[in-house]
Amino acid sequence: MVQFPQESRPFKLILIGDGGTGKTTYLKRIKDGSFRREYIATIGVDVSDVSFRTNFGQNINFQVWDTAGQEIYSQLNDVYYIGADAAIIMFDVTSRITFKNVSVWLKKLRLLTSNTATMRDIPVIICGNKIDLKDRKVPQALIKQKLNKNITQYVDISAKSNHNYEIPFLVAARKLTGLDNLQFAENINLQPPEATLDAETIYESQQVMEDVSKAQHMNLPDEL
Numbered sequence: 120m121v122q123f124p125q126e127s128r129p130f131k132l133i134l135i136g137d138g139g140t141g142k143t144t145y146l147k148r149i150k151d152g153s154f155r156r157e158y159i160a161t162i163g164v165d166v167s168d169v170s171f172r173t174n175f176g177q178n179i180n181f182q183v184w185d186t187a188g189q190e191i192y193s194q195l196n197d198v199y200y201i202g203a204d205a206a207i208i209m210f211d212v213t214s215r216i217t218f219k220n221v222s223v224w225l226k227k228l229r230l231l232t233s234n235t236a237t238m239r240d241i242p243v244i245i246c247g248n249k250i251d252l253k254d255r256k257v258p259q260a261l262i263k264q265k266l267n268k269n270i271t272q273y274v275d276i277s278a279k280s281n282h283n284y285e286i287p288f289l290v291a292a293r294k295l296t297g298l299d300n301l302q303f304a305e306n307i308n309l310q311p312p313e314a315t316l317d318a319e320t321i322y323e324s325q326q327v328m329e330d331v332s333k334a335q336h337m338n339l340p341d342e343l
Contacts, residue, residue: 129168129180130295131202132288135195135224136209137217141248145209145278146185164199171288174304179292181205200231205242205291210257212247212275218257218265221245225269242271242294244287250324251277251316259326275324280316282324 134142146167165185170178184199208224210217225243232241245266247257266273272290276283285303293301316324 129182130204130291131184132181132205132207132291133184133199133203133228134207134209135186135228136207137211137214137220140209140211140214140217141278142207142209143185145246145248145276145284146183148278148281148284163196169288171285171292171303173292174300174302175298176304179296179301181288181291197231200228203228203232203241204295205244206232207244207246207287207291209246209248211249212255212257213249213252215256215261218247218261229269240269242291243269244290245270245273246276246287247273248276248278250275250282250320251280259323277316282316282321 134146136142143165146169163186167183167185169181169183171181172178184203186195186199206228208221208228210221212218225245228243229240247262262273271294272286274283274286274290276287278284289301289303292303293299
């Protein structure tokens with residue numbers, strides 16, 4: 120039987136993706152009394168401690184590394200990637216170029232984080248942000264066609280409306296603990312939403328996620 124990990128070390132989760140995709144806004148939605156921000160000037164990174172209470176009666180802790188404005192992948196120090204336990208790659212659903220660049224971020228991530236000793240890759244959750252906006256340029260069909268199998272899960276999110284906010288962290292938590300029945304037991308204290316989603320947008324979002332999940336079991340292209 121898989122047990123909840125007892126170690127106190129937080130999991131290092133890196134948040135990457137093109138500039139303007141909403142990574143920092145997404146992270147700022149957290150409202151936690153133990154929330155901490157620390158700027159590491161030597162590598163241009165903001166590090167935040169994020170904790171979630173689980174249905175196992177214990178907290179799972181993440182140390183989230185945000186690019187702090189250094190989004191251009193070629194300029195990020197390799198230290199940013201090394202030692203990562205999980206990653207979120209974010210793109211803007213209203214910008215095709217940010218989706219196209221997901222493959223670049225993923226390639227460097229895998230290069231620097233793959234464990235050759237265990238032959239295991241870290242969990243990677245790809246998030247399409249800003250689904251609250253009406254001018255979506257990255258449709259379901261394109262995501263399903265281009266998303267390769269070298270990821271853990273795809274999630275449609277809206278940082279402004281809090282839609283699916285917790286899912287990327289929950290997916291990472293389940294993979295890192297090996298507990299498929301892990302849940303966040305308490306309501307996550309978020310800032311009030313700044314946008315609302317209509318029923319059609321929510322339905323389409325759910326369809327995108329379901330279709331991509333099914334497509335991950337098919338033969339897909341290796342590159343975006």
